[in-house]
Amino acid sequence: MTDQNTTSELPHDDREWLEKLGPERFQILRKHGTEAPWTGALLGNKAPGEYVCGGCGAPLFESDTKYDSGSGWPSFTAPVEEGAVSNIEDNSLGMRRVEVRCAKCAGHLGHVFPDGPGPEGLRYCINSASLDFKPEE
Known part of the structure; x- marks a missing residue:
């Protein structure tokens, strides 16, 4: 698991991030990449617990907001709390999407779409490799 670091303890350049995170x-x-669908280690995880940022350990999503969207990536209806993630307009690939980043370290997590089942109607489609899972104790 990743320890939760203060922002000042986080890597400052690509070389340091690569050393901390692996390729x-x-x-x-x-670098805002995406893992292949249906390949993520946390896709089928149904255990109770908390999903935290794989870059800095900040809490991002609770297991009770995770659901099977059929998209091939872990999906959540809402972040753990307001301000845990930031949303950035993403116009790459010739379409308008909303990128989701960790609010603490600005790590790319995935995208959010307006087709989810939760009360806000959102689907946070998140790369498994951007997350660590902390099981409920």
């Missing part, structure tokens, strides 16, 4: 996580969290 796959670096590509996703720092």
Whole structure:
């Protein structure tokens, strides 16, 4: 698991991030990559607990907001609390999407779409490699 660091303890450049995260996580969290659908280690996880940022350990999502969207990536109806994630307009790939980043370390997590089942109607479609899971004690 990733320890929760203060912002001042986080890496400052790509070399440091690559050393901390390894190649796959670096590509996703720092270079805005995407893991292939249906390949993420946390996709089928149904255990109770908390999903935290794989870059800095900040709490992001609770297991009770996770659901099977059929998209191939872990999906959540809402972040753990307001301000845990930030939303950035993403116009890459010739379409308008909303990128989701960790509010603490600005790591790329995935995207949010307006087609979810929760009260807000949102689907946070998140890369497994951008998350760590802390099981409920």
